[in-house]
Amino acid sequence: MPSALFLYTSSHHGNTRKLVEFVASSLGARAVDLLRSAPPPFGDEELIVLASGVYFQTLSKPLLACIQSNAFAGRRVAILYTCGLPLCDYAKEAAGLLQRQGAIYLGSHGCRGFDSFGPLRYIGGIAKGRPNEADLRSALSFVSGLLRDASHPG
Numbered sequence: 001m002p003s004a005l006f007l008y009t010s011s012h013h014g015n016t017r018k019l020v021e022f023v024a025s026s027l028g029a030r031a032v033d034l035l036r037s038a039p040p041p042f043g044d045e046e047l048i049v050l051a052s053g054v055y056f057q058t059l060s061k062p063l064l065a066c067i068q069s070n071a072f073a074g075r076r077v078a079i080l081y082t083c084g085l086p087l088c089d090y091a092k093e094a095a096g097l098l099q100r101q102g103a104i105y106l107g108s109h110g111c112r113g114f115d116s117f118g119p120l121r122y123i124g125g126i127a128k129g130r131p132n133e134a135d136l137r138s139a140l141s142f143v144s145g146l147l148r149d150a151s152h153p154g
Ligand SMILES: Cc1cc2nc3c(=O)[nH]c(=O)nc-3n(C[C@H](O)[C@H](O)[C@H](O)COP(=O)(O)O)c2cc1C
Pocket: 009, 010, 011, 012, 013, 014, 015, 016, 017, 052, 053, 054, 055, 056, 057, 058, 082, 083, 084, 085, 086, 087, 112, 113, 114, 115, 116, 117
């Protein structure tokens, strides 16, 4: 199976970390928390997966900054995110930045994540228990599919 590198941030409840740790460890891939470490130099990875929670309708500022300051040209890149309420494709801004950087953007996969931001805390938050087992498996299947495509191009 071709290799993947995961770059992520997760600051609200660790929802995205849970998702990334499950998918990356299932694939034996490296996952780097951009809030703790700089992204490593890219090597021969077949796929780079960027992941974060959704904050004010888009992905985290450190993740967007990472896209703008690294060499994504010609790289196959996909996005994973967790959000309180799935109302639209929250990866749109990140996808635009990736395309401007010359990346080969392969799409996004989002799932719900426990959200107790602002007034939501008064009702105990929403999407409790998410991401759940089914969310983890569905994110794994999204990334595995992209890796399979990488090993059988065309
Ligand atoms: C400051 C803030 C803003 C948020 N804005 C949105 C939003 O616009 N749309 C949404 O669906 N969820 C929103 N959420 C909920 C998070 O996207 C959700 O809880 C996510 O799973 C957090 O991921 P994390 O625990 O990895 O940081 C917001 C949460 C915070 C803390």
